[in-house]
Amino acid sequence: MVDIASRVHNHNWKIDPIIRSLIDTDFYKLLMCQSIFRNRPDTRVTFSLINRSKDVRLAELVDEGELREQLDHVRSLSLTRGESTWMRGNTFYGKRQMFRPDFMEWFENLRLPPYVLEKRDGQYELTFEGAWPEVMLWEIPALAILMELRSRAVLQTMGKFELEVLYARAMTRVWDKVQRLRKIPGLKIADFGTRRRHSFLWQDWCVQAMTEGLGDAFIGTSNCRIAMRRDLEAVGTNAHELPMVFAALAETDEELAQAPYKVLADWHEEHDGNLRIILPDTYGTEGFLKRAPDWLAGWTGIRIDSGDPASAAEVAIRWWQERGEDPRQKLVIFSDGLDVENIEELHAQFAGRVKASFGWGTLLTNDFRGLAPGDSLAPFSLVCKAVSANGKPTVKLSDNPMKAMGPAAEVARYKRVFGVGEQAAMEVVV
Amino acid sequence: MVDIASRVHNHNWKIDPIIRSLIDTDFYKLLMCQSIFRNRPDTRVTFSLINRSKDVRLAELVDEGELREQLDHVRSLSLTRGESTWMRGNTFYGKRQMFRPDFMEWFENLRLPPYVLEKRDGQYELTFEGAWPEVMLWEIPALAILMELRSRAVLQTMGKFELEVLYARAMTRVWDKVQRLRKIPGLKIADFGTRRRHSFLWQDWCVQAMTEGLGDAFIGTSNCRIAMRRDLEAVGTNAHELPMVFAALAETDEELAQAPYKVLADWHEEHDGNLRIILPDTYGTEGFLKRAPDWLAGWTGIRIDSGDPASAAEVAIRWWQERGEDPRQKLVIFSDGLDVENIEELHAQFAGRVKASFGWGTLLTNDFRGLAPGDSLAPFSLVCKAVSANGKPTVKLSDNPMKAMGPAAEVARYKRVFGVGEQAAMEVVV
Numbered sequence: 077m078v079d080i081a082s083r084v085h086n087h088n089w090k091i092d093p094i095i096r097s098l099i100d101t102d103f104y105k106l107l108m109c110q111s112i113f114r115n116r117p118d119t120r121v122t123f124s125l126i127n128r129s130k131d132v133r134l135a136e137l138v139d140e141g142e143l144r145e146q147l148d149h150v151r152s153l154s155l156t157r158g159e160s161t162w163m164r165g166n167t168f169y170g171k172r173q174m175f176r177p178d179f180m181e182w183f184e185n186l187r188l189p190p191y192v193l194e195k196r197d198g199q200y201e202l203t204f205e206g207a208w209p210e211v212m213l214w215e216i217p218a219l220a221i222l223m224e225l226r227s228r229a230v231l232q233t234m235g236k237f238e239l240e241v242l243y244a245r246a247m248t249r250v251w252d253k254v255q256r257l258r259k260i261p262g263l264k265i266a267d268f269g270t271r272r273r274h275s276f277l278w279q280d281w282c283v284q285a286m287t288e289g290l291g292d293a294f295i296g297t298s299n300c301r302i303a304m305r306r307d308l309e310a311v312g313t314n315a316h317e318l319p320m321v322f323a324a325l326a327e328t329d330e331e332l333a334q335a336p337y338k339v340l341a342d343w344h345e346e347h348d349g350n351l352r353i354i355l356p357d358t359y360g361t362e363g364f365l366k367r368a369p370d371w372l373a374g375w376t377g378i379r380i381d382s383g384d385p386a387s388a389a390e391v392a393i394r395w396w397q398e399r400g401e402d403p404r405q406k407l408v409i410f411s412d413g414l415d416v417e418n419i420e421e422l423h424a425q426f427a428g429r430v431k432a433s434f435g436w437g438t439l440l441t442n443d444f445r446g447l448a449p450g451d452s453l454a455p456f457s458l459v460c461k462a463v464s465a466n467g468k469p470t471v472k473l474s475d476n477p478m479k480a481m482g483p484a485a486e487v488a489r490y491k492r493v494f495g496v497g498e499q500a501a502m503e504v505v506v
Numbered sequence: 507m508v509d510i511a512s513r514v515h516n517h518n519w520k521i522d523p524i525i526r527s528l529i530d531t532d533f534y535k536l537l538m539c540q541s542i543f544r545n546r547p548d549t550r551v552t553f554s555l556i557n558r559s560k561d562v563r564l565a566e567l568v569d570e571g572e573l574r575e576q577l578d579h580v581r582s583l584s585l586t587r588g589e590s591t592w593m594r595g596n597t598f599y600g601k602r603q604m605f606r607p608d609f610m611e612w613f614e615n616l617r618l619p620p621y622v623l624e625k626r627d628g629q630y631e632l633t634f635e636g637a638w639p640e641v642m643l644w645e646i647p648a649l650a651i652l653m654e655l656r657s658r659a660v661l662q663t664m665g666k667f668e669l670e671v672l673y674a675r676a677m678t679r680v681w682d683k684v685q686r687l688r689k690i691p692g693l694k695i696a697d698f699g700t701r702r703r704h705s706f707l708w709q710d711w712c713v714q715a716m717t718e719g720l721g722d723a724f725i726g727t728s729n730c731r732i733a734m735r736r737d738l739e740a741v742g743t744n745a746h747e748l749p750m751v752f753a754a755l756a757e758t759d760e761e762l763a764q765a766p767y768k769v770l771a772d773w774h775e776e777h778d779g780n781l782r783i784i785l786p787d788t789y790g791t792e793g794f795l796k797r798a799p800d801w802l803a804g805w806t807g808i809r810i811d812s813g814d815p816a817s818a819a820e821v822a823i824r825w826w827q828e829r830g831e832d833p834r835q836k837l838v839i840f841s842d843g844l845d846v847e848n849i850e851e852l853h854a855q856f857a858g859r860v861k862a863s864f865g866w867g868t869l870l871t872n873d874f875r876g877l878a879p880g881d882s883l884a885p886f887s888l889v890c891k892a893v894s895a896n897g898k899p900t901v902k903l904s905d906n907p908m909k910a911m912g913p914a915a916e917v918a919r920y921k922r923v924f925g926v927g928e929q930a931a932m933e934v935v936v
Binding site for chain 1 (some may be wrong): 509666675718
């Protein structure tokens with residue numbers, strides 16, 4: 077029987093929205109947002125979309141009108157009652173009322189600020205300007221929208237059976253990966269794939285596949301909407317934008333050198349346990365750890381997001397030992413460019429020596445490599461970063477020069493201040 | 507929105523019927539049925555199910571109660587008005603009113619006769635006894651029911667994602683085959699996969715994939731219900747049961763030797779054009795052609811259903827040349843154990859020399875090899891044959907001794923009468 081009402085209802089959509097909820101975003105954005113709302117509410121920032129994969133000419137693939145429709149739709153969203161109830165009532169990292177009433181009240185009334193969209197050399201220049209706690213919430217929706225519009229642009233060219241077989245192949249691939257991961261004893265792995273997912277529905281399918289296939293080894297998803305919908309743990313801690321903005325606001329080199337620790341001091345005060353995770357690579361892991369105060373060594377763990385993950389983890393282990401900490405009690409979260417092969421390798425090398433855990437991103441939720449003609453659905457490296465704070469440019473060095481950003485002069489200054497020398501360049505896949 | 511009515515409706519099914527229509531059968535069964543209805547309506551025959559794959563212990567896999575429910579459901583079916591309209595009004599092989607009014611009237615009132623079901627050594631013994639035109643219509647439903655109940659028995663043990671991925675893999679495999687076939691210039695291929703399909707819905711999907719992927723190279727399906735539903739050509743001509751039963755009825759060796767030609771004489775009178783297709787292997791292709799009357803050499807083509815297809819086709823080509831016929835004007839239909847590899851080879855060897863065409867069966871509609879644990883969904887060799895006529899046993903020799911059937915003494919007699927010597931044994935895959 078045909079459900080006429082459903083069909084009419086579906087035809088009533090003016091657009092098929094990619095982002096249908098303000099919490100279709102990464103959990104750590106909300107945690108950071110609350111922290112910023114509390115500590116730096118008036119900081120003016122600019123976030124900007126950067127496509128590191130120049131060969132993917134987004135402005136030629138994606139129609140500007142459709143992009144604007146999707147972005148405008150996000151601006152029409154506000155937190156629903158059910159979403160607010162979930163954030164207020166749910167337990168995150170074993171803690172109740174992770175989100176304080178004053179923040180929730182502000183968030184319930186929030187609409188995302190305007191965007192500025194321009195085209196240049198086949199790319200979109202998409203920027204967001206305004207108060208940090210508002211603008212920063214654009215990052216994930218902006219990325220997810222462009223990723224999915226690019227997918228849709230390619231999928232439009234395919235017939236019914238090509239599509240059916242495309243997803244058949246993609247499902248087979250994800251499930252084969254899950255079957256391999258299943259064989260790793262004591263694995264802990266989470267979905268970090270929101271920002272560069274093939275599509276929302278596809279991420280949701282991948283998360284269900286992980287749930288069904290991995291059981292307890294699957295510890296949650298960074299996507300709040302999916303965590304709420306599928307009754308899973310929402311996971312994530314903090315990101316580069318915190319030290320980057322704090323550093324940009326520094327008046328002197330001395331303040332700059334202290335900025336990355338200052339921001340973590342706020343975090344230290346706000347969070348404990350598994351939320352105390354160091355992200356050390358913003359201005360070079362080695363130097364960051366060398367100059368770190370002892371209270372940081374007491375934190376629960378570290379997240380490794382650039383450079384060679386194995387050597388970065390070894391550096392962390394040595395550091396903990398030097399500071400009289402027991403690495404076996406420490407959490408090491410790998411979250412950069414993961415796929416089954418390196419997950420297996422890293423787990424083999426570090427399981428038992430530390431509490432290893434994995435935040436699996438793009439190659440979980442967007443591994444369409446080789447599945448479409450001309451590899452036109454392969455994931456690409458799109459980021460949305462804070463590029464300035466109160467008018468001053470931000471800088472990121474990371475442990476991989478290919479991931480560095482900021483004006484050359486500032487990059488040089490940061491390298492001097494943080495004592496970063498030669499770095500090994502590694503290709504950025506996703 | 508949930509379509510409550512649909513859900514309730516679906517829950518109202520007492521069983522999920524495998525066969526939902528009397529024309530969910532091969533077109534050639536209906537053609538032969540009409541011919542038998544006209545020429546041998548009173549012949550009493552016994553059809554019997556034979557599982558050549560002894561390792562597949564059907565009686566242990568398939569519940570007897572479920573099997574009886576499915577068989578009983580077939581007995582409750584009668585031709586619907588729409589089906590009757592299609593058979594009466596449609597054009598088959600370019601001819602209107604292929605089915606004569608007297609036959610249609612009989613068919614519209616037909617219910618299938620009773621069955622006898624017993625278990626022995628882990629197998630089902632399923633037999634049908636009665637008037638030839640009625641009993642012969644059990645063949646395809648009986649096979650399709652047992653094949654699908656076996657599939658269901660295995661699928662019941664699998665979880666949601668295993669199932670999703672199973673079909674994802676199977677779809678990918680079929681579509682990859684279609685993509686390869688697409689590259690063969692001038693290919694003509696039809697679906698002959700009803701009897702040993704994985705399931706009805708799966709055959710229907712495979713037929714749609716062939717339609718979508720091959721265009722004009724896909725010339726139709728042997729399944730009348732799917733042909734009607736998908737607006738495709740229904741194809742097929744005649745089968746071994748005709749010479750087998752006619753031979754069994756022969757009183758003397760002389761009559762026996764003539765039986766295979768006698769039955770085709772009836773066919774010659776009833777049909778012309780592309781329906782005049784010789785099936786020469788029932789008692790050995792070589793001898794059959796050698797002793798064939800010249801009017802048979804005038805027929806449109808030949809169907810090769812056992813033995814080595816390439817050498818059988820060469821035999822036919824030489825035979826036509828000896829009889830002064832032009833092989834390039836003749837149709838050669840390959841229908842035994844086909845898959846993409848041998849379709850490619852046979853087409854390369856015979857395209858241009860004859861009008862080559864392919865009836866693709868089990869490895870189109872049931873290639874689940876290697877897709878389930880223990881290869882428990884691999885197709886197997888199940889047949890349902892006329893084993894006796896008016897109390898006398900039937901015999902089949904074919905060009906492959908592995909496909910021979912009948913009592914040893916009778917087989918020996920037939921070999922003598924038809925001058926069949928040593929035969930090369932070939933493994934029967936499906």
